Amino acid sequence: MKSWLYQxxxxxxxxxxxxxxxxxxxRGSHVLDVGIxxxxxxxTFGPLIQSxxxxxxxxxxxAAYLKHCAELIRKLQLEDHVEVRRASAQDYVPPTPGCFDYVLFxxxxxxxxxxxxxxxRVRDWLKPGGQIVFVQALFRQKSRLVDLIKPKLKYLTTVDFGQPTYEEDFFALLRNHRLSVREDRVLKNEWFHSQCRLVVASFQEAPVAISRPA
Ligand SMILES: C[S@@+](CC[C@H](N)C(=O)[O-])C[C@H]1O[C@@H](n2cnc3c(N)ncnc32)[C@H](O)[C@@H]1O
Incomplete structure (x- = not known):
């Protein structure tokens, strides 16, 4: 049943x-997929990744997800394109600072x-001008029912979806981190007035300190 629901x-x-x-x-981008x-x-996308x-x-x-992922990489012969590491977003340190074009959540x-x-931390993982791609369900209206139900979905589907993300809070978080939205696209309308959205953001350049002659 759970496997059917999953599929x-x-x-x-x-x-x-x-x-x-x-x-x-x-084409040619280096992407860090956080939570692959x-x-x-x-x-599905092996051929696209290669092409x-x-x-x-x-x-x-x-670790179990990563093992499954590593097996698929081998089976699909994607070793030149995809690699996985066990690390949390809070602690991850890239092999070289600023080596990714995109960080995907x-x-x-x-x-x-x-x-x-x-x-x-993500600012130091990205190349200058690099972008963050968020794909997630955004809820437009606060709802106590959604707050109650969403964290419990993991018992039904085996996948943890966490707390609901409200549109207003999410964009406020981006603004507070000087992230400018470059793209905001609805991928799918979902339950309880939520939308699966692709939001792309990049850091605004730090203001340049101008030295003036005394
Ligand atoms: C809902 S799944 C999404 C998996 C995949 N990106 C997809 O869309 O099918 C969320 C993933 O994030 C991972 N995850 C949760 N907390 C994390 C963290 N702090 N650092 C890295 N990955 C995390 C989970 O283990 C899980 O594999």
Missing amino acids: VFIQRTTNECYRGSLGYVP GNGLMLS KQLKITGIDIN CMSFMLLPDQPRVLL
Whole structure:
């Protein structure tokens, strides 16, 4: 039953989310996928990843998901394009500072225990002008029912969806971190007036200190 629910609801949504995000990033990009999960999307998007010559580094805290993901990488011969590491978003240190064109949070940002801390760290993971791609359900109206139900979905589907993310709070968080929204696209309308949205943001340049002659 759970596997059926997973396939009907989760896999279809996962595919829509990755179709949006992998379609957005240009050919040759180096992408950090934070919370890559079990890598099921690779079965669908392996050919796209190869044809766009993408390099994807996936991190996750779940060892079982990563094992499954590593097996798929081998089976689909994607070793030149995808690698995985066990790390949390709070502690991850990239091999070289500023090495990613894109940092992707595909249905994972809402699970982070300290989102502001992660956003502060992401700035150093990105190349200058790099972008953050968020794919997640955004709720437009506050609802106590949604607050109650969403964290419990993990018991039904085996996947933790965390707390609901409200549109207003999410965009306030981006503004507080000097992140400008470059793209905001609805991928799918969902339950309780929520929308699965692809939101792309980049850091505003720090103001340049101008030295004036005395
Ligand atoms: C809902 S799943 C999404 C998986 C995949 N991105 C997708 O869309 O199919 C969320 C993933 O984020 C991972 N995750 C949760 N907290 C994390 C953290 N602090 N750092 C890295 N990954 C995390 C979970 O283990 C899980 O694999």
